[in-house]
Amino acid sequence: MxxxxxxxxxxxxxxxxxxxxxxxxxxxxxxxxxxxxxxxxxxxxxxxxxxxxxxxxxxxxxxxxxxxxxxxxALVRDDLAPATPEPAALVDHIVSRYHEVHRAQLPELIRMARRVEAVHRDHPHVPVGLADHLERMNEELCDHMAKEEGVLFPMLKAGGHPMVGQPIAMMRHEHVDHGEHLARLVELTNEHTPPQGACNTWRALFAGTAQLAEDLIQHIHLENNVLFPAFESPSH
Structure with missing residues (x-):
């Protein structure tokens, strides 16, 4: 990433x-x-x-x-990963804490971004293109998470598979793309900082993009650095 x-x-x-x-x-x-x-x-x-x-x-x-x-x-999230990261428990934590949360986060952020871009279109700091960028992130993340939940995670919960390295490598590659999207998100939101005097919707939008960024960084960290290495060869 x-x-x-x-x-x-x-x-x-x-x-x-x-x-x-x-x-x-x-x-x-x-x-x-x-x-x-x-x-x-x-x-x-x-x-x-x-x-x-x-x-x-x-x-x-x-x-x-x-x-x-x-x-x-109930919206306050529990970030605590399993104390002993047994693969099945860690997979379940990733799905409930990150996959399900991303699926709930992004449609609401897209809706708010569209509103802010429309209502404040004449503001010099309006985040032009943010809604479209979030749409793209949503599409790619949903596709990525569906592949993990449908193919890779069942393999890992079953204890691995001789060919598991290939889907892991693909997920790592897509994580790099997610990292690039996060970098662009920082640019579009001025590091998630609304301008002076921004309305509550604008402030809530940027608080939400900041949370999305934090969640996605932690999500990728758990997969790349904790879950995947347990199933990869030492030469990885």
């Missing part, structure tokens, strides 16, 4: 508190990637109406604030 810049210099965001119900919709949208999809489904305005506390927004809509807080807390 090509070296990519890990997200830094992010615009400060309000950290999530233990009592999500008392935080504003805008604060939660920016601090918790994935929350925007939940708010959109429930028709809660986190952009223009982002200053409203979650508990008040729920009261106005007749929603159960406790149930919504429970749903939002």
């Amino acid at each position: 090509h070296a990519v810049n890990t997200p830094h210099s992010l615009a400060p965001v309000t950290p999530l508190s233990a009592d999500l119900a008392q935080q504003s919709l805008g604060e939660i949208a920016v601090a918790l990637p994935g929350a925007t999809a939940v708010f959109r489904r429930l028709k809660l305005d986190f952009c223009c109406g982002g200053q409203v506390r979650l508990v008040d927004a729920c009261a106005a809509k007749g929603l159960d604030a406790d149930a919504l807080v429970t749903e939002l807390k």
Whole structure:
């Protein structure tokens, strides 16, 4: 994988508190990637109406604030890999923590990117081309993950295969492409840093692209440096 810049210099965001119900919709949208999809489904305005506390927004809509807080807390990801990286357990962790999360992350990021590019098309720092780039990443990642789940991972969970080196080599090669896409993502988002005065949607979008980048880097690391070497010849 090509070296990519890990997200830094992010615009400060309000950290999530233990009592999500008392935080504003805008604060939660920016601090918790994935929350925007939940708010959109429930028709809660986190952009223009982002200053409203979650508990008040729920009261106005007749929603159960406790149930919504429970749903939002479920979006906080457990990054802890198995203590003993037995291949089957590690594969299951990769699929649940990264594959399933990427599949949920990218469509929402694409939707927000299209909105930001349209609404702020006259802004000098609008991320032109970001939605298209995320579309390409989504297509290639979904294809890559389907090959892993359909061919390579079953081999690894079964203990390996004499020909396993070929699909591993192919996945490593595709990881290099993903690294190049991440480098381009850093360029398009100014290192995931929204401009001064950006709306909540723009800030949530860049918080989400930063999370995507971190997730994908860790995802590739676990495969390249932990999972795959156990099945490769020492000459690799």
